[in-house]
Amino acid sequence: MKRLPTILAAVSAAALVLTGQLPDGARLPAWSVAGHAVGRALVTPGGSIETFGYFTQIDGYPESVLFLGAPSEQNARFTFRSDRARIFSLANNGVFLLRLIPLAEESTVYRVYFDTSPDQDFNRPQTFSDSPVIATFAVRGGSLTVVPGALSTYTAVMDLTSSHPVVFGGVSVDARLLVDAIRVSLTGPALAEPREGNIASIPFAGAVYAVRK
Structure with missing residues (x-):
């Protein structure tokens, strides 16, 4: 059973790289x-956002390393979750650029988790962050572009700030x-305003690329 929640809410999307069976000391090409x-x-009614996923x-x-059984949210061993951030909107003739401003730290932090006995559920965000942390990334620059009624696109560069090796x-x-x-x-559907005091949940999918400083 998963540990009980501590629900947060913050977007930056999601995603993180850790890769595996390369020779010792090898690095991914830029x-x-x-x-x-x-x-x-x-997205909360108060205008904050967070992301989580796998x-x-x-x-x-x-x-066989990524999942315990068939690929799914429930069986994913590598998960992530961001800090909460505040949304600041800039309008441009119907298209919106959303700046995501950290609430507490100097930068929004993404944490990557590894769970040998996964049991995640998108309806329970805390299940994506109740396992040991194996890496942290700090958002150096990121923004969310929203085309109302169409889509949202989040892009960001994140610096690796810590790594905790596992085998x-x-x-x-x-x-x-x-x-x-x-x-x-x-990328996901257009960001929606939370209704009647509820938290809005927006699905997303995308890719993570290796970067050299």
Whole structure:
């Protein structure tokens, strides 16, 4: 059973790279696709946002390491969750650029988790962040572009700030040996205003790219 919640709400999307079965000391080529992720963005009536989700593919990792059984949110071993951020909107003739401003720290932080016995549920955000943290990324620059009635696109560069190596199924995972930073590109439906005091949940999917400082 998963531990009880501590619900947050903050967007930046999602995504994170850790990759696997490369030779010791090898690094991903700059701008190569490091992985893919899906998840949810939660928007509160007060105008804050957070993201959480899981990795559907990570370069170098077999599916048997990524999932416990069939690929799904419930079976994903690698998950992530962001800090909460405040939304600041800039309008441009019907298109909106949303700046995401950290609420507490100097920058919004994404944490990557590894769960040997996963049991996540998108209706319970806390289940994506109740396992050991294996890496943290700080958002250096990120924004969300919204075309009302069409789509939302989130892009950001995130610096790796910590890595806690783990070994599972014969695969060693240490983000610091593989990337300095990542670029995240996520797409989903147009961001919606929360209704009647409820939290709006917006699905997203996208890719993570390796970046060199």
